[in-house]
Amino acid sequence: MSGLKNIKIDGIKLSEELLQVNVTGVPDPQKALAGISRMFAENRINMALVTAACPGSGGHAACCVPVEEHGRVTDLIERDADLKKYVSIVSPVGLLSLFPHRSSLKLLGSALQAFGNAGIPVYGLASSLAPLTFVVDHHRLDAAIGALGEVFEIPPGIIMRPVIRVVQSSLTKGEDEAR
Amino acid sequence: METIAVYWEERIKTYGFSVVRGLSLVRLQFSDEHSGRVGRGLCNLEESRTPVLLAVGHLDGDRMGLDLLVETGGLDQLADGLREILSSAGEVPAGISSQVGMITFQGPHYGDRYGIADAAFGALADRGISIMTAGCSGSSVYIVVHESCLEEAHEILNQTFASQSS
Numbered sequence: 416m417s418g419l420k421n422i423k424i425d426g427i428k429l430s431e432e433l434l435q436v437n438v439t440g441v442p443d444p445q446k447a448l449a450g451i452s453r454m455f456a457e458n459r460i461n462m463a464l465v466t467a468a469c470p471g472s473g474g475h476a477a478c479c480v481p482v483e484e485h486g487r488v489t490d491l492i493e494r495d496a497d498l499k500k501y502v503s504i505v506s507p508v509g510l511l512s513l514f515p516h517r518s519s520l521k522l523l524g525s526a527l528q529a530f531g532n533a534g535i536p537v538y539g540l541a542s543s544l545a546p547l548t549f550v551v552d553h554h555r556l557d558a559a560i561g562a563l564g565e566v567f568e569i570p571p572g573i574i575m576r577p578v579i580r581v582v583q584s585s586l587t588k589g590e591d592e593a594r
Numbered sequence: 595m596e597t598i599a600v601y602w603e604e605r606i607k608t609y610g611f612s613v614v615r616g617l618s619l620v621r622l623q624f625s626d627e628h629s630g631r632v633g634r635g636l637c638n639l640e641e642s643r644t645p646v647l648l649a650v651g652h653l654d655g656d657r658m659g660l661d662l663l664v665e666t667g668g669l670d671q672l673a674d675g676l677r678e679i680l681s682s683a684g685e686v687p688a689g690i691s692s693q694v695g696m697i698t699f700q701g702p703h704y705g706d707r708y709g710i711a712d713a714a715f716g717a718l719a720d721r722g723i724s725i726m727t728a729g730c731s732g733s734s735v736y737i738v739v740h741e742s743c744l745e746e747a748h749e750i751l752n753q754t755f756a757s758q759s760s
Contacts, residue, residue, distance in 0.1 A: 437652070437654070439652075439654045440654075445715075445719060445724060445725050446719065448711075448715050448719075448725070448728070449712075449715045449716050449718075449719035452711040452712040452715050452716060453712050453716055455708060455711075455712070456708050456709040456711070456712035456713075457712075459708050460708055461706060461707060461708040462708070462711055462730070463705060463731075464730065464731050465711050465728065465729065465730035465731075466650045466651070466652055466728070466729050466730075467650075467725065467727065467728040467729075468621070468650060468652065468659055468661050468726075468727050469724065469725050469726060469727070470621065470689070470726075475652045475654060475659065477652055478711075510731075512731075512732070518645035518646050518647060519640070519645075519646070520636050520637070520639050520640045520644065520645075520646050521636070521637045521640035523633075523636055523646060523649055524632075524633045524634065524635065524636025524637035524638075524639070524640070525633065525637050526633070527629050527630070527632060527633030527636065528629075528630050528631075528633030528634045528636075528637065529633070530629065530630075530633075531626075531627075531628075531629030531630025531631070531632075531633055532630045536626060536653060537626075537629065537651065537653060537658070538652070538653045539651060539652050539653065540649060540650070540651035540652075540660075541649070541650050541651075541729035541730070541731040541736075542646065542648055542649040542650075542729065542731075542736075543729070543731045543732045543733075543734045543736070544698075544700070544732075544734055545732075546731070546732060547649065548731045548732070583706065583707040583708055
């Protein structure tokens with residue numbers, strides 16, 4: 416594995432504690448995706464990561480939301496009789512994002528190899544413009560970084576832990592102007 | 595430290611849309627105990643020089659599903675390599691869908707605010723557009739559809755979001 420240590424990582428970003436809501440085995444995963452998205456938007460719950468695969472039958476929809484929303488999320492899902500039988504929750508999880516991705520199959524493969532060899536489950540993943548993001552157990556984020564260190568060159572000082580949190584206010588424009 | 599942001603928009607702003615056609619969606623399924631082996635195999639496929647435009651994965655029980663979106667031009671070599679990797683792990687071959695396209699867009703603080711996914715997926719679902727794969731992370735949204743409905747999907751999203759480039 417040491418031969419793979421020619422990929423240099425410029426940044427690793429970690430999220431705060433989240434929970435992953437998984438909808439699997441549902442007959443219409445796209446309907447589930449739209450439904451979950453609407454449910455959380457109406458209740459002002461942000462989804463930090465969303466993935467969906469809709470192969471016609473089966474497939475999944477999954478999202479990660481702040482762990483402090485666990486109670487509200489559970490209540491909302493419980494009220495949807497059609498949806499709840501397909502839902503499972505993994506908590507707490509964390510997002511580990513590697514920069515830069517640059518559409519690299521090698522980066523993806525190396526990370527999967529590192530996590531697989533270290534026995535760290537990957538509950539989800541999604542690529543983006545710059546980062547490749549993995550969903551892992553929150554308490555294993557440091558172990559996940561250690562596993563990555565076996566295959567990547569990780570310079571010191573590049574790990575970004577959550578310090579500043581941005582939340583969307585529920586204040587409406589009318590309410591603010593009235594103050 | 596907590597920062598509170600307030601968004602007042604008639605339509606959610608986006609920096610603009612990127613629409614790409616001529617793609618293929620490769621779907622892999624494997625046991626999570628084979629993740630290390632599949633990962634190693636993917637590393638070796640870097641030689642195919644096929645950029646992965648989107649990767650979306652999900653663990654369901656002990657099965658990992660991984661969708662890879664690539665340019666169709668580079669598909670054959672990648673597909674052969676994947677077939678070999680999965681076969682050596684005793685897994686079924688990957689499913690491949692060609693003639694697919696991707697729409698991506700970004701916007702301010704998308705990763706920190708609610709309602710973005712609802713606006714996008716709700717609008718497409720309301721108009722009967724079938725999504726094959728989707729991924730939202732950071733400030734970016736990636737949606738994969740069949741090429742035959744790519745233009746319509748783009749138009750729907752263009753009506754839903756306020757593009758700064760238009």
